[in-house]
Amino acid sequence: MTRNPPLTIAGETITGVEAGLREWIDLKVPGIVWIRYVSDRSRDLVLEQLLSASPITRIEFNPPDPTQSADWLEDQLTRIAAQDSLPVVAVIFAPLLELGDAGLAAAFRSLNLRREAVARSRMIQLWWAPASLAPKAEAEALDLASWFQIKLNLSEIAAAAQPRIPLETHEPWRLYLSPEALKRAEDAVSRQRKLAELDPQSYSPQLAAALNNLGVIYASTQRTKEAEAAYKESLLIRRRLAEITPDAYLPDLATTLNNVGNLYRDTQRMKESETAFAEALSIGRRLAEMNPQAQLPGLARTLNNLGVLYTDTQRMKRAETAFAEALSIRRLAEMNLGSYLPAVATTLNNLGNLYTDTQRMKEAESAYSESLSIRRRLAETNPDAYLPDVASTLNNLAVLYSDTQRMIEADQACEEAQRILEPLWQRNPEVHGDRMAQIFLVRADLCGPTRNDVACEYARRALGAAYAADLKKDAQELMDRFCG
Secondary structure (H helix, E strand, C coil): CCCCCCEECCCCCHHHHHHHHHHHHHHCCCEEEEEEECCHHHHHHHHHHHHCCCCCEEEECCCCCHHHHHHHHHHHHHHHHCCCCCCEEEEECHHHHHHHHHHHHHHHHHHHHCHHHHHCCCCEEEEEEECCCHHHHHHHCHHHHCCEEEEEEECCCCCCCCCCCCCCCCCHHHHCCCHHHHHHHHHHHHHHHHHHHHCHHHHHHHHHHHHHHHHHHHHHCCCHHHHHHHHHHHHHHHHHHHHHCHHHHHHHHHHHHHHHHHHHHHCCCHHHHHHHHHHHHHHHHHHHHHCHHHHHHHHHHHHHHHHHHHHHCCCHHHHHHHHHHHHHHHHHHHHHHCCCHHHHHHHHHHHHHHHHHCCCHHHHHHHHHHHHHHHHHHHHHCHHHHHHHHHHHHHHHHHHHHHCCCHHHHHHHHHHHHHHHHHHHHHCHHHHHHHHHHHHHHHHHHHCCCCHHHHHHHHHHHHHHCCCHHHHHHHHHHHHHHCC
16 A cells, blocks of 8 residues: 655654644544654653643553564554543653664564554554664664654753653643644644645545644634634535545544534524534444444533533423433443543533523532532642633532522632632633633622622623623623612
8 A cells, every 4th residue: 555655843852842742632633653762851751741731651662572563562552442532652662772673673574564553543653762773663664654644853852950840731622722722723724734735635634633623722712703614624524534434534523513513502503503413413323333432432422512402492301311321421431441530520510500400409419519529539630621610510509509598508609619710710711701700690699689789890790701692691681780
């Protein structure tokens, strides 16, 4: 099979290589990335930076028999693939240096013979080769090298005495929301578009991924028209790819359908939202029948999104059915695979909203309390990612306490929610503005009966924080009520 040569990206420095790899990981394109490096410390610094954004499984390449290296690596990759739909793996080839030239040659000849099976594993593989080993490895595996997606060269040597800077931890989607990430995403689309024009077959999947990721950033920063345009172009490409190779590209099509469905729901285009979710659900059920372990979590995501839509359109029985199925899948995934606790907490929070809306207050409190407990636990290890969710569930509990005349508990929950979210909102108002507005609205409502002046101030703050039109309208109504 003829392959195009890998794209070589300039990235000599630690910062440059880290940025290049982060961009590639964000594209969510399976395949092998080849990184030649001169310093173990520099390599580990790059990996530490990448680990702050997403989990990476590290494999020290040290097979018992170099001539059976491909079998050994495939076994390692298969075990990892069972735990995630698109894992990121760092394969460290430094241990091969201890085997000498003969062992190194045997290992890469074995990999070369099984190149297609290894390269086509549905995961992102970061292959780290010491500079003294890389040329010999590539010489022994010329055909394998043609399967590399990109090649990077890390030539900066990190100083041994360089102090370590504590790293902030983020979820991948949180990283999308910084100005630097927006610029990087726009540049990625521009670069992938040029490559796709030269070689559509090889680079159209990467262009679709870059457009989808850019749409996520636009949607999260209230740029809905730009988000819709990015999603629509990504959908066009992914539909075409899925027609040709459905097993490989239907999951990506479902992802973008979910994203555009959320965008339509958030902009009150409910029929279009339901159409997108329905197509994603149909795809998700087909995929889950073929490969339940890998695809059920994606199906649960669509069911959760549909549950929110049904709640927003007052179809409560359908919403409860969708949430219940999503929660069942997510609990099972958490038991078997781990790492699905955030999704469990999200569906519990949504069920709490549904139960509140249908006056099932005991069930609502139970769902909120379990969601809050999970989110507090997650926030202990990753505060930037999960504290906003803690604040949201506290705010929902405050509403429930108010509705059940437990005013002291309502005030305490809402005060804690404000204390958690306000510093984050002040640093990043576009991202947290609507959530902050919801907290201010609840505080205004709680203060209103006895402290009109305080309620008026909270209503004003809600109006200033909000981006969504319905929240602005609610804030204005409270101002008319309390500000006299």
